[in-house]
Amino acid sequence: MNVGVLGLGYWGPNLIRNFLGHPEIEKVIGCDKKEDRRNFIKSRFPSVELTDNASELMEGDCDIIAIATPVNTHYDFAKDALEAGKHIWVEKPFTSNSAQAEELIDIAQKKNLKIFVDHTFIYTGAVRKIKELIDKGELGDIIYFDSVRINLGLFQNDVNVIWDLAPHDLSIMNYILPGKIAKSVDADGIANFYNKENIAHISVHFEDNCFAHFHVNWTSPVKIRKMIVGGTKKMLVYDDMENFEKIKVYDSGIEMKARENIHEALAQYRIGDMYSPKITQTEALNLAVNEFIESINEDRMPLTSGKDGLDVVRILEATDKSINKGKQIQIGSTVVIGE
């Protein structure tokens, strides 16, 4: 297969490196309108062909187009690529709104083409281990998910901090809690520097009383990437800043003892052992590229498909509405209905 990588800024070169490393990829063509980015790729990966013209890339002999340009360009490029008969890899977040995502999914279905949305964290050893632990019931029923992703971040022109950082956490939440139905979103944030929020807090309520909270911030002096998943049996902490022991599972919990009198509520605390499970170290993008190529070969949906991209975009869209209207927004299975 031949791959065209569109957008050679910060993330595109990682895609180039991983596509080049796949045995089924014969040729990689890189495209960026900026000469310095094309020169950078030429010096690092001399075998990559280069162009500054996206239309030329779409019309060429690529089987796959990978889109790593700013978010507000994803839809147009993705649509052009699908209409040119290419499978597409689209960076997170999939699109700028859910209508765009639905349209792309529809086009791909009609043309039997694959959409892969790069929810990279789903392919990390840590997140796969968390999923494994939850699936085998180690944590019991999940009652909350609490995530912090903050640092001195690169301000984006086209999206706020939620659309930039929260797709990582939302995609992890959706992956490890399949079948749970997000009911409503409550978001708050502040734009201190220009018209895009640089700090935000997002709450997601589920139909079964499970609760998720996300804190994202581009203006934090320290970098924190931490997540707590609380279960009725055990709880875990995932700290992505740790080189080793990224996940710690705590045999801790609380049980409310039955009582005769409401004033005698008895919380029984269990503070047991903690262990850190072994996690695999393979680069996430390597596994992501393998999964995409396999899904094309096997003519099946990839693990992170357009539908997964759409699910994340629906929640992101609800956060915008919530911030603008200052209230909780209901999200349905197909549309945001919080008017």
Ligand SMILES: NC(=O)c1ccc[n+]([C@@H]2O[C@H](COP(=O)([O-])OP(=O)(O)OC[C@H]3O[C@@H](n4cnc5c(N)ncnc54)[C@H](O)[C@@H]3O)[C@@H](O)[C@H]2O)c1
């Ligand atoms: N999966 C991840 O972990 C991850 C990490 C970082 C960024 N991303 C995503 O990757 C995408 C790109 O982010 P980035 O940080 O690399 O952005 P960037 O601004 O560093 O790079 C984007 C590149 O696209 C090029 N470009 C824009 N319009 C073009 C056009 N019409 N024709 C040709 N080239 C064009 C720009 O010149 C630029 O070099 C975003 O969607 C972002 O959210 C994903």
